[in-house]
Amino acid sequence: MRPGCTPHCRPWAACSRCARARSAPTPTGWTDVTAITSSAPGKLFLLGEYAVLHGAPALLVAVDRRVTVTVVPAGSWRLHAQSIGIQHLDLDDEGQLPAALNAQTRSTLRLFDTVRAAVRAQAGGGPFEISIDSAELSRDGHKLGLGSSAAVASALTAALARASRLYLDRAALFTLAQSAHRAAQNGTGSGGDVAASVYGGLLSYAVGATPVPLQWPNDLTMLAVVTGEGSVTTDLVGRVNDFGAEHPLQHAQDVARLTRLAHTAQSALADRAEFLRLIDDYFTALARLDSHAEAGIVTARHRELRVVAQRAGGVFKTSGAGGGDVGLAFSASGLAAERLAAALTDAGASVVPLVLGAEGTRS
Structure with a gap:
């Protein structure tokens, strides 16, 4: 880190001194580190879902629940990931998954393997003992959709x-992590979730463009609400893609409607009433896409919570791919937000305590 910078410079790409420091050659006299610990925040898609896959901007925010990874130089490769039931898994001499591993576990660890391969392709390294803790992003054994x-x-x-x-600035870290993440998901996904985890804060993100950092409005409150037991993003996106292949005209019309709304998100943040209307309009447009695609984006529980939020003076929408993941309820701050939270609780909804605008990936 260079003089004048802080550990919280964000985004790194905007801080040339931090970027140069992290991409500089290894200093003379650098000694082996016994352990490296990195963490990255979860995220929420606020607006732009599905449209972002077709070039529209999306609005995302990093949250204060984090995944923590610890890497220790060791005599052989070993993986621990207790949050997903992996304990003391011995890997081969290159860090690859053992050949005898069953198909289900291999599928669960596909992301680990693609990241390991991507980093080793650039830097070699190892052997390492690796621990991955993602417990903060789950509840009662189910992913929250963060x-x-x-x-x-x-x-x-x-x-x-x-x-x-291998020293990476934010942009290089995003490129490498997103490449591995996309490979693990068979080429699906926009990269917005990786951008939120790497850069942190509140972002406007479009594929192929540098994320734009934004400020959260002081007079706007958002609550994350459990709506089910989690969903698989690739399944939902796959169904929408199948719909597009079978009914390209209707799909194009539905996506165009979402795209027009997504392009107004950044400017709408300046006016709370306008932003709340936009959130409601986007949920309506998502529901229309889902009614045609029959993908399962919008559930009966989502519709119930929308009515609850409206009666309390707020708005509600799905987040991300939809399905059983968390939903989002918005309102003015202060007493209005307290009324909304009480109404959701009375309706049996569980609000997930979150701090918005969390710091991005850190080591």
Whole structure:
């Protein structure tokens, strides 16, 4: 870190001194580190879902629940990931998954393997003993829909790179983590969730562009609400893609409607009433897409919570791919937010305590 910078410079890409420091050659006299620990935040998609896959900007915010990865130089490769039931898994001499591993466990660890391969392709390194803790992004054994895979990709890439003496600025970290994350998801996904985990804060994100940092409005409150037992993003996106292949005209019309709304998100943040209307309009447009695609984006529980929020003076929408992941309820701050929270609780909804605008990946 250079004089004048702080550990919280954000985004790194905007701080040339931090970027140069992290991409500089290894200093003379640098000694082996016994352990490297990196962490990355979860995220929430506020607006732009599905449209972002077609070039529209999306609005995302990092949250204060984090994935933590620790990498320690060791005599052989070993993986611990107790949050997903992996304990003391011995890897081969290159850090690859053992050949005898069953198909289900291999699938669960596909992201780990793609990140490991991506970092080793650039820096070599190892052998390492690796621990991955993603428990904060789950509840009662179910993912909350806070982007745990993107946070794992970001934190694991950062930790392995640093342990291998590969120094990355934010942009390079995003590129490497997103490449591995996308490969693990068979080429699906926009990269917005990885961008939120790497850069942190509140972001406007579009594929192929540098994320734009934004400020959260002081008069706006958002609550994250449990709506089910989690969903698989690739399944939901796959169904929408199948719909697009079968009914390209209707799909194009539905996506165009979402895209027009997504392009107004950044300017709408300046006016709370306008932003709340936009959130409601976007949920309506998502529901319309879902009614045509029959993908399961919008559930009966989502519709119930929308009515609850409206009666309390707020608005509600799905987050990310939708399905059983968390939903989002918005209102004015202060007493209005307290009324909304009480109404959701009375309706049997569980509000997830979150701090918005969390710091991005750190080591």
